[in-house]
Amino acid sequence: MQLTDNDTIAAISTPPGSGGIAVLRVSGPDALAAIHPLFSTPEKLAPRQAVFGHLTHPDLGEGIFDDCVVTFFKGPNSVTGEDLVEISIHGGAYLQHKLLDVLVLSPSVRLAGAGEFTLRSFLNGKIDLSRAEAVADLIHARDAAAHKNARQQLSGGLKALVESFAERLRHILVIIEAELDFSDQEINFTPTEKLLTPVLGVKAKTRDLIETYFYGKRLEDGFRVPIIGSPNSGKSSLFNLLLGQDRAIVTNQAGTTRDTIEKGFIFADHTVVLVDTAGIREAGVQAEISGVGRSKDEISRADFIIQVSAPDTEPLSLELPEDLETIDVYNKIDMDKTPPEGYDIYLSCNTRQGLDELKKMIYSHVVNISNAGVDGVIISSERHKDALRRFYTQLEACERAVLDALGPEYIASDIRLALDVLGEITGETTPDDILNQIFAGFCVGK
């Protein structure tokens, strides 16, 4: 793997988790270019000026993603000594990661490595020399931690799976390189078209694996289960009941919960994050409008939802995504002797009737999701997802090269780059590895 420090890097620079405000930093020659397509008023950006605006981009979802404050620091007058852009957004963990995700989708920006911002600061003379050793130790420690972490993540099926990708690509590369470097010899070469099948196979599995990130992240952060319903259907009561404590403010006045409240609890070995939301209706007061917006946002990130109805509330005036798994709960069953049919659970928060059934149903949903994955493998590391996504892009290029009959040297170039990317997860493939396999597999030499 080559050392690159001439490119643009991005990372979340506030501590992990949800806070009031999160700051993302982008440093390097393309820092300004990276924020341009996302920011509402990029033309206002001038060195050392905080500019308020909002973020919109198709990849960030429909409409306005979030309000933000963007500050541009022109190198060398920045903390890293390079062009640097700081983006402050609202602190939700989801928002932070989603934004970072979209930033590093740009080919000129990559995820920062361990200690990279600090290293650049140091190399550009922004940190006092007396801190040199501390920086070195920091990089070493982070690298060691990252390695340990990576090893742990790689200990199971992921390592085997990614290694199998690399192996299949190496096999193709060996055939192509043998053909290019030993074509003057008597070897029966595989037609290029035949190489497409394994590439497509790896590509499909890679796509599936990237998609498991969603679940992988859930395994780490917890499964998000918002409780959705019309105002005063008893969402907060249910929230408290499941958590076994009075976390949410429960009143009998409709519209009490104006913001979302979330709380994780361990359930069937997995963390489930219950989210109490504002009731969904045509909102009246201003504070409720933003609360309802957040509820909709919660739905879009949900693994599945608990939808609560009650005898004394209006039916839900909201269209839910078709593929969203839903547990339909009919609450306040103690108030209704003839409940309507068609609900999954009939529950009373007062008498706890139906509570065990609800828990069982939550459990089966969680287990269902946990079993998703490619060959039982799911990914949860941002770094892995980033690498796999770039790997995927490279495989697409490779596929095009084969389909366009560009010739083996093009395909080899694509596969080499793909293997380089994969090397970030599983260890690099060197030209010697390929030559070794050629010598082992083919009788070369006149």
Added chain:
Amino acid sequence: MSENSAVSRETYDIIVVGGGHAGIEAALAASRLQKRTLLITMKIDALGRASCNPAIGGLAKGHLVREIDALGGEMARATDATGIQFKMLNRSKGRAVWSPRAQIDKHAYSAYMKVVCEEQPGLSLYEDEAVAVLTDPPETKIVGVETRDGTVFSCVALVLTNGTFLNGLIHIGDKSFSAGRIGESASIGITESLVKLGFDTGRLKTGTPPRIKRSSVDFSKTTIQEGDETPEPFSFTTKDFNPPNEACYITKTNPTTHDIIQGAIEFSPLFSGKIQGVGPRYCPSIEDKVVRFSEKSSHQLFLEPEWTDAEQLYVNGFSSSLPEEVQLASLRSVPGLEKVEFIRPGYAIEYDFFPPSQLKASLETKRVSGLFFAGQINGTSGYEEAAGQGLMAGINASLRVDGKDPFILKRSEAYLGVLVDDLITKDTDEPYRMFTSRAEHRLLLRYDNAHFRLSQKGFGLGLVSSDTYQAVAEDMATTEKAEAFLEKTYIRAVDLESLGLEQTTSKDSYSLANLLRMPRVEVEHLKPLLPDWFSSIKPSLLSLIATNSKYRGYIEREQLQVERLSRHQNTAIPPQIDYMSIQAISVEARQKLQRIQPETIGQASRISGVSPADVSVLLIIIKKIVSRETS
């Protein structure tokens, strides 16, 4: 040196030991750069002798020869002058991997080189065996060399190109004897004097096939293989190229051949354990092929003439160290060779080499200043690899004499850059040969653009004449003009058919440059759309222009990769860093760095086992050392 009792003769700027492909290029480059140069060889008549196959170039090697030419070396011109069959390999594949190859007349080649060396102003030849390198106490600076006859020559820089001669040991069956190659003595003494200076040494092995009598071959049972009808010269300077086109002949081994070899395998020094040195896997002996690839019932053999109208043929593909009678018996089972007679049998040779991680990127040793190694002494194989290193060592020895910075090519600039960088950062455990797959910038480093890439550098060094450089510069200007035209000229998709091209529906119009990117579209197809001045562009340049278009997207991507590399690639690492004391670097990296002592961050980053995090830490340490020294 004064403690030596020998007579001190003359003083030179640069002395080159060895008159093979590396030594010749080193000596010519040095003398052409106005250095008083002495070439010491054991046999002046053997200058430029091709010890093994009678061919120059081939896949990846042809690239090297073109680059040597672009930098003002001699190998390409010698090949054009003495080649007897020229062929562009890989012609059915993309142009990045096309590579020229030529059969040469070995006698003529050697004679050509001898004349060039003898006539080169500033270059003296001395026929003797170098036996010791002489250094100044405390043994860190070269001062001269001593020969077998007791003569001492002093110099500022010494280039060792000893080939397979250092303690060379030839094996044929269970017989082994000291020799540098067949019929010539080994060189004894240099290894010992280098080991005394603290150099590590190792042992490698290579081999060569039997030479047979043409009159004993029944060619009616072989397939004829001829060269290209319109051959391309290696050198940019070759004009009116009209070389001979002598045939080679192809035949095949069969199960009987293999049985005979298998039955005598215990007599092979390779399998009896008699040979300790490691041989090249890409050039295995016939007994190796038979044992390791037992499922293959036949191997191709090429009968190549060693010179014009040669009675002596080279049996390419039948390298062997089996006893002579086994070689002969097995070869006689091959169609066309039933009555074959040997001029001499094949043999294996073991020789000393010096692991090249002991060198700087200039090919100067890290241990002794002014001492350069080039060629097989560095564990490489091949005439072209040797010549390339010889040229680089000759240039750098000259720059050393002038007190100037070394001339170092990047991996993204030349195969020569890949070659040297691989040598100094990798551990070689078999003879190193160039392959196109070693170059990460393969699409950029093509044989057809070698002069575009390097002639300016050759001119800047003073090795390429002004006329030649002007001619290359003109070609470059023409290319640029043509490419600009192709870039800005568009054709509607509906008009493609009129050019005999398939109409695709993906776009309404195409630039001509875009059309050229399609497979199988050549400048020829676009002719009706081109202005008159295009017709005056020479064919080789038109082909280059098309090739540039075809690879453009990929090359740009590779270029991006180059630019993304650390801006610290060329940051120098101060000598004598005690890596073992740097706790923040992984143990494996510490050990490797300690042993190899890379000169730059780039080199360090390419050593296997050194991670980007290790390099980051290294950058910090260097910055600390440098600022401590300056404050």
